[in-house]
Amino acid sequence: MTSSAALDLAVLASAVELPDAACYRxxxxxxxxxxxxxxxxxxxxxxxxxLASVTGACPPRPIERVRVVIFAGDHGxxxxxxxxxxxxxxxxxxxxxxxxxxxxxxxxxxxxxxSVRIVDVSVDAxxxxxxxxxxxxxxxxVRQASGSIDREDALTYDEAVQAFNAxxxxxxxxxxxxxxxxxxxxxxxGNTTATAVLVGLLTQTELQLVVGRGTGIDDATxxxxxxxxxxxxxxxxxxxxxxxxxxxxxxxxxxxAMSGFLFQAAVRKTPVLLDGVVSCAAAxxxxxxxxxxxxxxxxxxxxxxxxxxxxxxxxxxEPLLDLGMRLGEGTGALTALPLLRAAQATLADMATFDEAxxxxxxxxx
Amino acid sequence: MTSSAALDLAVLASAVELPDAACYRxxxxxxxxxxxxxxxxxxxxxxxxxLASVTGACPPRPIERVRVVIFAGDHGxxxxxxxxxxxxxxxxxxxxxxxxxxxxxxxxxxxxxxSVRIVDVSVDAxxxxxxxxxxxxxxxxVRQASGSIDREDALTYDEAVQAFNAxxxxxxxxxxxxxxxxxxxxxxxGNTTATAVLVGLLTQTELQLVVGRGTGIDDATxxxxxxxxxxxxxxxxxxxxxxxxxxxxxxxxxxxAMSGFLFQAAVRKTPVLLDGVVSCAAAxxxxxxxxxxxxxxxxxxxxxxxxxxxxxxxxxxEPLLDLGMRLGEGTGALTALPLLRAAQATLADMATFDEAxxxxxxxxx
Numbered sequence: 001m002t003s004s005a006a007l008d009l010a011v012l013a014s015a016v017e018l019p020d021a022a023c024y025r026x027x028x029x030x031x032x033x034x035x036x037x038x039x040x041x042x043x044x045x046x047x048x049x050x051l052a053s054v055t056g057a058c059p060p061r062p063i064e065r066v067r068v069v070i071f072a073g074d075h076g077x078x079x080x081x082x083x084x085x086x087x088x089x090x091x092x093x094x095x096x097x098x099x100x101x102x103x104x105x106x107x108x109x110x111x112x113x114x115s116v117r118i119v120d121v122s123v124d125a126x127x128x129x130x131x132x133x134x135x136x137x138x139x140x141x142v143r144q145a146s147g148s149i150d151r152e153d154a155l156t157y158d159e160a161v162q163a164f165n166a167x168x169x170x171x172x173x174x175x176x177x178x179x180x181x182x183x184x185x186x187x188x189x190g191n192t193t194a195t196a197v198l199v200g201l202l203t204q205t206e207l208q209l210v211v212g213r214g215t216g217i218d219d220a221t222x223x224x225x226x227x228x229x230x231x232x233x234x235x236x237x238x239x240x241x242x243x244x245x246x247x248x249x250x251x252x253x254x255x256x257a258m259s260g261f262l263f264q265a266a267v268r269k270t271p272v273l274l275d276g277v278v279s280c281a282a283a284x285x286x287x288x289x290x291x292x293x294x295x296x297x298x299x300x301x302x303x304x305x306x307x308x309x310x311x312x313x314x315x316x317x318e319p320l321l322d323l324g325m326r327l328g329e330g331t332g333a334l335t336a337l338p339l340l341r342a343a344q345a346t347l348a349d350m351a352t353f354d355e356a357x358x359x360x361x362x363x364x365x
Numbered sequence: 366m367t368s369s370a371a372l373d374l375a376v377l378a379s380a381v382e383l384p385d386a387a388c389y390r391x392x393x394x395x396x397x398x399x400x401x402x403x404x405x406x407x408x409x410x411x412x413x414x415x416l417a418s419v420t421g422a423c424p425p426r427p428i429e430r431v432r433v434v435i436f437a438g439d440h441g442x443x444x445x446x447x448x449x450x451x452x453x454x455x456x457x458x459x460x461x462x463x464x465x466x467x468x469x470x471x472x473x474x475x476x477x478x479x480s481v482r483i484v485d486v487s488v489d490a491x492x493x494x495x496x497x498x499x500x501x502x503x504x505x506x507v508r509q510a511s512g513s514i515d516r517e518d519a520l521t522y523d524e525a526v527q528a529f530n531a532x533x534x535x536x537x538x539x540x541x542x543x544x545x546x547x548x549x550x551x552x553x554x555g556n557t558t559a560t561a562v563l564v565g566l567l568t569q570t571e572l573q574l575v576v577g578r579g580t581g582i583d584d585a586t587x588x589x590x591x592x593x594x595x596x597x598x599x600x601x602x603x604x605x606x607x608x609x610x611x612x613x614x615x616x617x618x619x620x621x622a623m624s625g626f627l628f629q630a631a632v633r634k635t636p637v638l639l640d641g642v643v644s645c646a647a648a649x650x651x652x653x654x655x656x657x658x659x660x661x662x663x664x665x666x667x668x669x670x671x672x673x674x675x676x677x678x679x680x681x682x683e684p685l686l687d688l689g690m691r692l693g694e695g696t697g698a699l700t701a702l703p704l705l706r707a708a709q710a711t712l713a714d715m716a717t718f719d720e721a722x723x724x725x726x727x728x729x730x
Binding site: 034035036037038039040041042043044085086087089090093094096097100102103104107108110111112215216304320321322323324325326327331334335337338339341342345346349350351355356357358359 | 399400401402403404405406407408409450451452454455458459461462465467468469472473475476477580581669685686687688689690691692696699700702703704706707710711714715716720721722723724
């Protein structure tokens with residue numbers, strides 16, 4: 001169990017190592033010997049090399065145990081500034097939908113042999129909405145909704161540390177239980193408002209270029225959201241020296257927990273497939289503690305949220321899919337998961353030219 | 366068994382019906398009631414509606430039985446005009462690699478619960494290279510390599526009819542055996558030269574915009590390939606009134622067979638996931654017999670071959686993936702197959718707002 005005392009970020013940063021470069025090179029070399037023209041599998045080839053590097057094996061093992069952890073939390077700004085198309089009650093209702101197995105993330109996890117864990121970090125409802133599930137789902141709960149970041153801090157500094165460490169503990173638990181790949185998911189009303197602020201500040205991107213349509217808001221709501229993001233960016237700008245303080249100023253408990261989760265996955269040398277804008281904002285924050293952490297993450301899809309594109313650019317990650325998805329919950333990553341498996345399987349299981357007795361390129365020409 | 370006598374294209378054309386529009390509409394309507402913001406699954410939503418329309422069921426059934434049929438054939442132009450980086454012997458060697466299960470298509474089919482059938486239509490080797498597999502693999506063989514299309518016809522008219530009808534018979538066999546989805550695959554040295562010619566003619570696209578790098582050719586080979594495509598386009602232009610005659614002039618037995626296969630899949634109301642440039646060129650030809658056929662096909666991926674982009678545009682199909690793949694064999698379609706399953710599963714298995722007790726949009730605002 002990670003302590004909730006103040007974090008020494010320098011100590012944390014030193015805990016991240018790089019993936020295995022020799023395995024990366026060995027994978028690319030093996031790709032040259034498989035029965036296909038060199039490079040013909042396109043992006044599956046470097047993807048297979050990334051898998052080799054983060055698993056420390058060439059060829060890498062099959063990706064069997066995949067765990068989606070959904071961090072649920074609400075944001076006061078959605079209520080006070082009316083930045084969302086949905087009422088905050090939806091978050092608690094959706095948490096129960098995840099528990100019951102009816103959400104898109106559950107369906108896609110079942111389809112792809114993954115499992116889902118839902119964590120209430122800061123849902124805007126008294127904890128008894130969870131009934132008998134409270135022990136399992138709310139064990140890491142930090143508070144009931146994060147603050148209205150356009151006018152007040154999202155969290156106290158201690159709460160931000162507590163949430164970040166909760167995410168680290170959850171990553172430790174999942175890695176200790178045995179997992180080949182982690183997927184971060186999000187659920188919360190107002191979370192794209194907070195992530196727009198964080199990404200705008202951390203990537204120095206203009207306001208209009210980070211504010212998206214979230215769940216699908218109309219023009220009037222978009223203008224309110226943009227004003228709230230502008231006010232929050234003004235509040236957050238002087239607080240950027242310490243990523244934890246920035247999370248306390250304009251982040252939120254769910255995003256802080258996801259940041260800690262992504263950071264700790266890198267410490268524990270466990271690959272992660274990122275999802276939409278919330279996970280990419282959390283990743284950007286974790287990468288500000290140590291940029292090496294990003295080497296353990298891969299980008300699954302390009303969402304419709306502009307802040308996600310800015311975050312991916314800053315992380316130097318290129319997504320695999322571009323299907324106009326914008327649901328969160330880990331659904332983009334779950335949709336892209338089979339591509340990782342295709343990369344693993346082709347590298348591991350295809351015959352080489354020698355094995356198959358196939359002629360390589362016509363060097364006699 | 367389809368006869369190999371001359372085809373009455375008007376009779377053929379009248380055999381294609383449209384997918385079920387009511388199921389398409391019902392699927393989009395159901396998407397509105399699932400526990401997610403409307404449209405949040407992006408392209409998975411219209412894709413699920415397409416699946417509903419081509420299976421005639423809303424929600425559609427799971428896509429379980431998937432069959433890849435690989436049409437193998439060589440093209441004389443690769444030998445005479447040296448348009449490929451690989452010697453023609455590779456095709457026969459790769460056919461044996463498919464039989465042994467070592468090729469990328471085998472690995473991706475195994476990963477995704479699909480099965481592979483390999484058909485030697487016109488491989489440039491005496492049939493005994495197949496040994497005991499000849500009966501299974503060469504039952505529909507039309508000839509040993511198609512002609513050098515820069516200077517002679519690929520096939521006689523009778524051979525073109527025979528190859529087209531072979532593809533129709535194969536589709537009938539697969540549909541009769543029970544299949545939820547068909548995937549066309551290709552293997553052959555010189556096949557991207559012939560497809561560049563066909564796509565250039567059928568889409569009236571400029572020479573330089575349809576000639577790609579195939580297996581990865583150098584500049585000198587690309588110039589020889591471009592000259593061969595130019596000469597073949599000149600030969601093919603007066604033969605465009607009859608798609609079968611065009612296949613005879615500048616196509617090839619493998620492409621003709623794949624065309625018949627794709628056409629018959631539409632006649633038999635069986636959905637198809639197209640692959641790279643060869644399957645898209647064959648689809649374009651089949652769509653020239655009746656454009657309704659294209660409603661039964663979906664595009665899996667954007668390859669690096671420019672002729673594929675022109676063919677997809679002409680077919681009004683938007684691919685799901687853009688991963689820089691260019692292997693053929695059905696590998697792009699197999700890589701995209703899980704996206705179809707994700708579309709099916711979310712539409713069929715997610716809870717609705719009513720079922721989950723989740724509030725829909727905040728209409729009180």
